[in-house]
Amino acid sequence: MRITYRMMTSKYSTNLNSISSDLDKLNTQVATGRKYARTSEDVSSAVKGYQIRRNLSKLEGYQDNIRHAEDFLTNSETTLGQVESSLAEATDKILQGMNGTQSEGDRKIIASELRMIQNQLLETLNTNTSGMYLFGGSNSEKPFAVVGGKLQFNGRNLDDLNEDTAVEKELVASLKQDSLYVDIGLGVSFDQTTGEVDRNTVFNYSTSGINFVGNGTNLTVISGETVSNNLYDLLGRIATEFEKTDGDYSFDKVDKLYGLFSENSLKTYQTTTEIGAKTQYLEFMTSRYETQNFNLQERQTKVEGVDAAYTYIAFQSQKVAYQAALQMGQSVVQQSVFDYMS
Incomplete structure (x- = not known):
């Protein structure tokens, strides 16, 4: 089967968009420390996270x-x-x-x-x-x-x-x-x-x-x-x-x-x-709720949070891959007369 120039550029664009999307997701995770930005990305974790946030709100x-x-x-x-x-x-x-x-x-x-x-x-x-x-x-x-x-x-x-x-x-x-x-x-x-x-x-x-x-x-x-x-x-x-x-x-x-x-x-x-x-009773309740608050925040981190070190390494790796894909594009995408027009 003959591989046409159009097929190459189309496949390249698709892969580049995929890499770019993954890079953007990892960038968001690094910036926010959260696994997901929308509930649809991880419904199970989102439901658990909502319950934890509700309990934290009550404690507050x-x-x-x-x-x-x-x-x-x-x-x-x-x-x-x-x-x-x-x-x-x-x-x-x-x-x-x-x-x-x-x-x-x-x-x-x-x-x-x-x-x-x-x-x-x-x-x-x-x-x-x-x-x-x-x-x-x-x-x-x-x-x-x-x-x-x-x-x-x-x-x-x-x-x-x-x-x-x-x-x-x-x-x-x-x-x-x-x-x-x-x-x-x-x-x-x-x-x-x-x-x-x-x-x-x-x-x-x-x-x-x-x-x-x-x-x-x-x-x-x-x-x-x-x-x-x-x-x-x-x-x-x-x-x-x-x-x-x-x-x-x-x-x-x-x-x-x-x-x-x-x-x-x-x-x-x-x-x-x-x-x-x-x-004294209120002091006891304050201590009790501080412990509960700490435990809930720790659980929230496990449910919603990402591994900071792993995510940062993945982000840097994806960033390198994206830059490499851009460089490869110079070989895949041929220049035309329109590239020299201003």
């Missing part, structure tokens, strides 16, 4: 949520430290006022200082960060306010929340459990009856202020008197006693009020401990 979302919760908890712990400092300062002032050497004028000065601490405490309890109140639960408004001289939490007078009835107990429980939640990969599920999120499947990262400020009243600490259990009003009651004249001032009442104040102050330290435990 969980890690973002954890960082947000950690920041919130850090701010909460710092602010609770300020509350503890205010309570410690108030304790010092109360003990100073209870000293028998203090005059009526001295006690009034101490009472004034206690009321200043009250104001500081109220401001601290309403601390806002990034548009969210640290101790307000899910409430977007200031959680604590003084109305008629009494402290309120989320619009409810704390003295009225005595938990004497089943209704009050349910109300107080809901206020104490009111919180901000975030998905950190615990498997979010919903209650089939109420449609609400199961709180055991999400992470509670905020603290409702009522948990450590206190609620309800005490009828036994001072005979014949109803005394507020919350720290703010209790501090004000002690200040009121210090403001009395020598004839009306009662050391015994202050002593009893101070005992109740000291007992209720412990709730702030308990809350700080709880926040620390939550932070």
